[in-house]
Amino acid sequence: MNPNGFDWSNFVAISVTSLLLLAILQAATFLVGRRIGRYNVVDVSWGLGFVLVALVAAVLGEGDGLRRWLMFVLIAVWGLRLTWHMYVKSAGRGEDPRYVEMLNRSGGDSTVVVVRKIFLTQGLSQWFVSLPVQLSAVLGAASGLGTVVATIGVAVWVVGFAFESVGDFQLRQFKADPANSGKIMDSGLWSWTRHPNYFGDCCVWWGLWLISASVWPGPVTILSPVAMTYFLVYATGARVLERAMSRRPGYPEYQRRTSYFLPLPPKR
Structure with missing residues (x-):
């Protein structure tokens, strides 16, 4: 080296x-x-x-x-x-x-x-x-402040992985119940954000970037998580899915009371 x-x-x-x-x-x-x-x-x-x-x-x-x-x-x-x-x-x-x-x-x-x-x-x-x-x-190896940054990165990854995996599990359970046929999933994490899986994916990659950024020149790769965020929010993720879902009965109402991407308390 x-x-x-x-x-x-x-x-x-x-x-x-x-x-x-x-x-x-x-x-x-x-x-x-x-x-x-x-x-x-x-x-x-x-x-x-x-x-x-x-x-x-x-x-x-x-x-x-x-x-x-x-x-x-x-x-x-x-x-x-x-x-x-x-x-x-x-x-x-x-x-x-x-x-x-x-x-x-x-x-x-x-x-x-x-x-x-x-x-x-x-x-x-x-x-x-x-x-x-x-x-x-x-x-x-990271040291000093770099170790702190890497630790924060692991924590952000954990939050993201939890959101993504729990969100996918909740949606799978919801769809498996015949009583929910035609209904919009709006409980659990899905009541805080319309896309908990995409939000979690985003956190996973920002967390990994922070781990890399703990040692110079790791921070220069910041455009990588920026690109992933763009894919998830606009290019191939949430926005594309929203266009298809907005035609389903009940989804416009769900949109009005639930945050688009960042988890927020649901509106009445």
């Missing part, structure tokens, strides 16, 4: 290896999606891709071992849970309306359009969002 605590060659090795593995993962996911006739299978590989990057960083990284493997454990717990959740959620169902709308806006479902708009975009997004993980793996 260089005296300043940053090894460019080690970072490049991690980054290039991560990019190659993500390309292979997305290519395999595309082939599966083409075979089964729906491309929402890409959601299953979303969390799995980050787990692969975290494993590459932990194994190839020459930085602080404690932080490398802490990052891997946190991402593996988050990513594998999300992978299983998305698999169960999409199994046996048709195409996600978000991808139907996206492809219709882009001119159809030709191979070129599908690869460019869905799989290439997702692979590059995974690589860019995971830059704090890649960079963190080549940095030295």
Whole structure:
């Protein structure tokens, strides 16, 4: 490692290896999606891709071992849970309306359009969002204020993981009850925010960034959690889902009394 605590060659090795593995993962996911006739299978590989990057960083990284493997454990717990959740959620169902709308806006479902708009975009997004993980793996140990920042990062990750996993569990239980058919989920965490899973996902990645930011130049990767927040709130997450849900009976009323993204006490 260089005296300043940053090894460019080690970072490049991690980054290039991560990019190659993500390309292979997305290519395999595309082939599966083409075979089964729906491309929402890409959601299953979303969390799995980050787990692969975290494993590459932990194994190839020459930085602080404690932080490398802490990052891997946190991402593996988050990513594998999300992978299983998305698999169960999409199994046996048709195409996600978000991808139907996206492809219709882009001119159809030709191979070129599908690869460019869905799989290439997702692979590059995974690589860019995971830059704090890649960079963190080549940095030295945190000390002083850096240790405090890393501890706060772990706490933010815990809050995010709890929101995401509990929110998904509550919604799954709600949908499993036939008495709730056609109803809007507005209890539990869903009474505080219309998107507890997306809010939790956002916290997870800000927490991971804080862990990386505990040692310089970790803070320079701040655009990675900013990009993830943009995806979750606007590009492919909450806003797209809201457009579809707003046509359902009772949802406009739910919107008026429940916070859009940040958890807030429900209005009367």
